[in-house]
Amino acid sequence: MKNLFIYLLAFVSCLSVVYAQKKNVVYQELPVYGKLFDTPSKYHRVDTAKYKDLPARVKYLYTNSAGLFVTFRSNSSSIHAKWCVTDTKVSFNLTSIAQKGLDVYIKNVDGKWQYAGSKGTVITCDESILTDNLDQTEKEFLIYLPLYDETKSLEIGIEEGATFQPLSNPFQKNIAVYGSSIVQGASAGRPGMAYTAILSRRTGLNFINLGVSGSAKMEQEVAHMLAAGTPDVFILDCVPNSSPEIVSERTQYFVAYLRANHPNTPIIMIPSVVRELSYFNQVWNKRNTEQNVQFKKEYEALVAKGIKHLYYLDSNTLLGTDHEGTTDGTHPNDLGFMRMADQIQPFVLEIMHKHNLL
Amino acid sequence: MKNLFIYLLAFVSCLSVVYAQKKNVVYQELPVYGKLFDTPSKYHRVDTAKYKDLPARVKYLYTNSAGLFVTFRSNSSSIHAKWCVTDTKVSFNLTSIAQKGLDVYIKNVDGKWQYAGSKGTVITCDESILTDNLDQTEKEFLIYLPLYDETKSLEIGIEEGATFQPLSNPFQKNIAVYGSSIVQGASAGRPGMAYTAILSRRTGLNFINLGVSGSAKMEQEVAHMLAAGTPDVFILDCVPNSSPEIVSERTQYFVAYLRANHPNTPIIMIPSVVRELSYFNQVWNKRNTEQNVQFKKEYEALVAKGIKHLYYLDSNTLLGTDHEGTTDGTHPNDLGFMRMADQIQPFVLEIMHKHNLL
Numbered sequence: 001m002k003n004l005f006i007y008l009l010a011f012v013s014c015l016s017v018v019y020a021q022k023k024n025v026v027y028q029e030l031p032v033y034g035k036l037f038d039t040p041s042k043y044h045r046v047d048t049a050k051y052k053d054l055p056a057r058v059k060y061l062y063t064n065s066a067g068l069f070v071t072f073r074s075n076s077s078s079i080h081a082k083w084c085v086t087d088t089k090v091s092f093n094l095t096s097i098a099q100k101g102l103d104v105y106i107k108n109v110d111g112k113w114q115y116a117g118s119k120g121t122v123i124t125c126d127e128s129i130l131t132d133n134l135d136q137t138e139k140e141f142l143i144y145l146p147l148y149d150e151t152k153s154l155e156i157g158i159e160e161g162a163t164f165q166p167l168s169n170p171f172q173k174n175i176a177v178y179g180s181s182i183v184q185g186a187s188a189g190r191p192g193m194a195y196t197a198i199l200s201r202r203t204g205l206n207f208i209n210l211g212v213s214g215s216a217k218m219e220q221e222v223a224h225m226l227a228a229g230t231p232d233v234f235i236l237d238c239v240p241n242s243s244p245e246i247v248s249e250r251t252q253y254f255v256a257y258l259r260a261n262h263p264n265t266p267i268i269m270i271p272s273v274v275r276e277l278s279y280f281n282q283v284w285n286k287r288n289t290e291q292n293v294q295f296k297k298e299y300e301a302l303v304a305k306g307i308k309h310l311y312y313l314d315s316n317t318l319l320g321t322d323h324e325g326t327t328d329g330t331h332p333n334d335l336g337f338m339r340m341a342d343q344i345q346p347f348v349l350e351i352m353h354k355h356n357l358l
Numbered sequence: 359m360k361n362l363f364i365y366l367l368a369f370v371s372c373l374s375v376v377y378a379q380k381k382n383v384v385y386q387e388l389p390v391y392g393k394l395f396d397t398p399s400k401y402h403r404v405d406t407a408k409y410k411d412l413p414a415r416v417k418y419l420y421t422n423s424a425g426l427f428v429t430f431r432s433n434s435s436s437i438h439a440k441w442c443v444t445d446t447k448v449s450f451n452l453t454s455i456a457q458k459g460l461d462v463y464i465k466n467v468d469g470k471w472q473y474a475g476s477k478g479t480v481i482t483c484d485e486s487i488l489t490d491n492l493d494q495t496e497k498e499f500l501i502y503l504p505l506y507d508e509t510k511s512l513e514i515g516i517e518e519g520a521t522f523q524p525l526s527n528p529f530q531k532n533i534a535v536y537g538s539s540i541v542q543g544a545s546a547g548r549p550g551m552a553y554t555a556i557l558s559r560r561t562g563l564n565f566i567n568l569g570v571s572g573s574a575k576m577e578q579e580v581a582h583m584l585a586a587g588t589p590d591v592f593i594l595d596c597v598p599n600s601s602p603e604i605v606s607e608r609t610q611y612f613v614a615y616l617r618a619n620h621p622n623t624p625i626i627m628i629p630s631v632v633r634e635l636s637y638f639n640q641v642w643n644k645r646n647t648e649q650n651v652q653f654k655k656e657y658e659a660l661v662a663k664g665i666k667h668l669y670y671l672d673s674n675t676l677l678g679t680d681h682e683g684t685t686d687g688t689h690p691n692d693l694g695f696m697r698m699a700d701q702i703q704p705f706v707l708e709i710m711h712k713h714n715l716l
Binding site for chain 1: 447448450451452453454455459464466472473474475476477478479480489490491492493545547548551556634635637638639640641642681682683684685686687691692693694696
């Protein structure tokens with residue numbers, strides 16, 4: 001009997017240790033940043049009811065949370081999340097971290113955003129530890145939302161008793177980046193590796209992800225939507241989805257409309273990356289070449305017409321020169337995205353300096 | 359009636375054009391390369407019946423086709439594949455291209471292997487075009503097999519009438535790379551981006567993938583299996599899965615056994631990458647630091663004991679210094695793998711030159 005009592009006591013002691021270690025987690029909702037506009041649906045990039053004439057696929061894709069993020073300060077030793085997405089399947093060229101998951105950065109002692117953890121999911125609602133075993137100093141956190149799914153809800157959890165303070169958007173100015181799946185972030189390994197996100201962390205500027213996978217075709221309705229915003233810079237990286245004919249038919253109106261509504265805002269035109277497929281695939285080679293030749297012609301025609309503050313990033317090596325910068329021959333891997341950022345960053349910063357935007 | 363006849367004629371003409379374009383595909387099996395040993399199971403890396411004392415998980419993982427490839431010459435304008443894998447789910451940190459898919463390289467006019475296309479799958483048996491619209495010159499192809507699944511079967515298809523010739527292994531010498539999930543290839547975006555595969559293409563040397571995800575724990579049975587091979591170099595990148603205690607208990611026997619059986623073969627010891635998680639996660643920081651400190655101590659002790667031809671790649675920056683080189687804080691993305699290759703390649707080549715192996 002005495003032995004039984006000792007066993008029970010030992011058991012209860014063990015339990016209390018377990019319970020002492022397992023702290024309650026308090027969940028909170030946070031404001032979402034990374035948008036060109038306020039939106040009634042918190043996790044959408046564009047108010048698709050307001051811009052109801054956008055093509056259906058474009059409207060759908062602007063419900064995806066590519067480029068959106070939350071930010072806060074806490075001294076919690078672990079950061080948790082509960083989040084819901086939709087039941088779409090994960091694409092062959094994406095990880096579930098990139099498509100449906102969350103990606104955490106912490107501001108380090110040098111004041112730079114440093115990667116701290118990421119979590120994928122394939123279920124519609126998940127609950128997970130994003131990063132743990134942190135020292136209990138106050139830290140600033142930035143968490144990117146899923147690139148290729150609609151975020152239905154997101155709550156960030158900290159340990160009960162830890163400090164918690166929502167922060168304002170750490171990124172200044174607004175650079176609206178309209179483009180294809182490459183802008184949206186395929187095939188980054190995780191949400192923070194979309195090139196807009198890399199550029200924001202590196203520069204402290206708000207590169208806003210307006211990528212619409214497969215659907216960046218410069219429709220007039222898209223021009224009207226973009227022109228309703230007031231960014232400091234427009235970047236048009238919309239060639240990969242646009243046939244040479246579409247480039248020919250739509251670029252003039254698209255750029256001229258932005259210019260008419262924003263007389264002094266720099267507009268930067270970026271040609272399509274040279275698809276790695278296109279070095280061997282003759283059909284892709286022809287299309288890719290003709291797209292870029294036509295886009296450059298449109299740029300030159302716009303300049304000849306007297307359109308000011310228009311810039312063209314003249315590069316055939318956005319993905320580097322070793323042919324290893326994609327996951328599937330079209331979409332940059334994290335190596336390709338880093339190389340794109342390396343070329344786009346100085347080009348954009350130079351233009352912003354020239355326009356006294358920095 | 360005349361109109362109907364014309365319509366029918368036009369319809370039949372269209373059909374004949376379609377049929378003329380759609381060529382029959384002829385499928386072939388090919389020898390599989392990238393192994394240290396011949397194996398009775400064509401798509402296994404190790405004969406797990408012969409080395410039956412290997413830990414069960416290690417035996418299972420050596421049925422995964424990481425690092426295996428086929429190679430052939432053809433003038434077909436499209437390359438097809440039929441392949442079967444198992445029904446395992448795709449991991450959060452992998453694409454289905456990397457885990458279950460195929461990755462194609464073509465030897466370019468400079469004699470270098472250049473990426474040409476990749477295909478993922480999530481079904482057990484798939485049939486797909488890997489690359490098409492090629493010009494019809496003779497080309498050499500190299501196709502990597504799935505990194506994280508057992509390849510049950512593989513047939514490569516070319517167009518009927520095209521030339522087809524199986525090729526011998528294009529890579530010389532054998533460098534046996536024993537290690538963790540990082541060696542096996544998590545989280546490359548596609549099979550050809552595992553660092554062993556990058557190094558083989560760059561150097562023309564056969565870096566043999568003996569990675570066993572989560573299970574590189576230097577068991578004696580693994581040492582016995584490796585020592586039964588006759589590679590030109592051994593690389594031990596097996597620290598990430600080994601606790602500091604395991605490193606302490608097993609490294610001496612492991613290295614000494616290889617040395618006893620291969621008196622003159624260079625043995626290269628690579629410490630664990632510094633996990634990106636470990637900069638903030640104190641538990642991982644302690645473990646990662648202690649693993650590497652202990653591995654270096656074991657190296658020094660082995661040298662002090664008179665073990666010759668033993669080398670240690672003394673680096674804390676295998677993934678670079680910007681903290682962006684992983685998909686999940688542990689496993690390199692394609693950026694991280696490229697950086698690992700950048701550091702490992704000159705180190706290995708210098709040692710091979712010193713040993714007159716090149």
